[in-house]
Amino acid sequence: MRFGVVEQRLVLVGENSASDVERASDGRFSADPTAVFEEWPKLVEWAESIEPDEFALDANQLRNPVPRPRQVFGVGTNYRRHVLEAGGKIPDAPLIFTKFPSCLTGPQGQIPLPSAKVDWEAELVVVIGLLAERVEEKDGWRHVAGLSVGQDISERVLQLTGPYAQFSLGKSFPGFGPLGPVLVTPDEFDDPDDLELGCAVDEQVMQHGRTSDLIFAVPELIARLSAVCPLLPGDVIFTGTPEGVGAFRSPPVFLRPGQTLTSWVQGIGELRNPVVAGPDYWKG
Numbered sequence: 001m002r003f004g005v006v007e008q009r010l011v012l013v014g015e016n017s018a019s020d021v022e023r024a025s026d027g028r029f030s031a032d033p034t035a036v037f038e039e040w041p042k043l044v045e046w047a048e049s050i051e052p053d054e055f056a057l058d059a060n061q062l063r064n065p066v067p068r069p070r071q072v073f074g075v076g077t078n079y080r081r082h083v084l085e086a087g088g089k090i091p092d093a094p095l096i097f098t099k100f101p102s103c104l105t106g107p108q109g110q111i112p113l114p115s116a117k118v119d120w121e122a123e124l125v126v127v128i129g130l131l132a133e134r135v136e137e138k139d140g141w142r143h144v145a146g147l148s149v150g151q152d153i154s155e156r157v158l159q160l161t162g163p164y165a166q167f168s169l170g171k172s173f174p175g176f177g178p179l180g181p182v183l184v185t186p187d188e189f190d191d192p193d194d195l196e197l198g199c200a201v202d203e204q205v206m207q208h209g210r211t212s213d214l215i216f217a218v219p220e221l222i223a224r225l226s227a228v229c230p231l232l233p234g235d236v237i238f239t240g241t242p243e244g245v246g247a248f249r250s251p252p253v254f255l256r257p258g259q260t261l262t263s264w265v266q267g268i269g270e271l272r273n274p275v276v277a278g279p280d281y282w283k284g
């Protein structure tokens with residue numbers, strides 16, 4: 001099943017059509033895309049029998065499917081080939097940061113540049129559908145509502161400014177968390193642990209990898225995170241980026257105003273985010 005948000009309402013998405021969840025369920029399930037995660041397993045069970053054909057859907061109508069998560073986790077250096085391009089060693093524990101939720105935007109949201117060192121990171125995004133507290137790895141997927149495409153946009157100077165690197169701030173400017181276009185339930189994939197993903201700047205493909213290259217795969221991330229923080233329904237995890245970011249190119253390449261960043265994950269869809277000039281972030 002595929003879920004999306006149109007005009008701030010949760011919809012069940014079909015091929016070229018959709019149905020409003022609240023209307024199709026006669027009010028049993030809310031149209032509020034945030035509240036609905038509290039009863040996600042029941043929603044999915046109900047949606048199995050629904051044909052999403054209430055209205056014609058243009059993909060341009062879809063907005064961020066998870067507009068107000070309570071917690072957003074990011075995972076750094078989580079693809080083997082990305083760690084190697086960065087000249088690092090394969091880590092024995094994941095590097096975790098947050099993207100503050102105010103940075104989230106939709107599948108066509110603008111990315112304003114606060115500096116000339118802003119980079120792309122195409123990522124598989126996991127959304128939690130069932131409270132996860134100290135979950136074992138084997139039960140990880142059971143706690144996932146669905147998968148989406150994300151961009152972990154990163155300002156590389158601020159990310160590394162201060163006495164220690166502080167990823168959270170450098171990755172949380174407005175527009176730095178494009179998400180969408182839909183949320184796809186894990187059962188829709190033959191193997192949700194091996195999905196092709198990538199991104200392109202204008203026509204040039206910059207990243208192209210597979211989630212089977214993840215060092216800490218989705219079930220292990222859920223186990224490790226939920227050992228510390230209970231994962232709440234609707235929480236978002238940016239799972240890490242494959243090789244091909246701009247900062248590790250020789251010479252480095254960064255986003256420029258006027259470009260379009262396209263990002264995709266197999267079986268989910270694509271984001272198309274225009275890059276625009278933004279205010280410089282710090283004049284001190």
Ligand code: ZN
Binds near residue numbers: 152
């Ligand atoms: Zn990232």
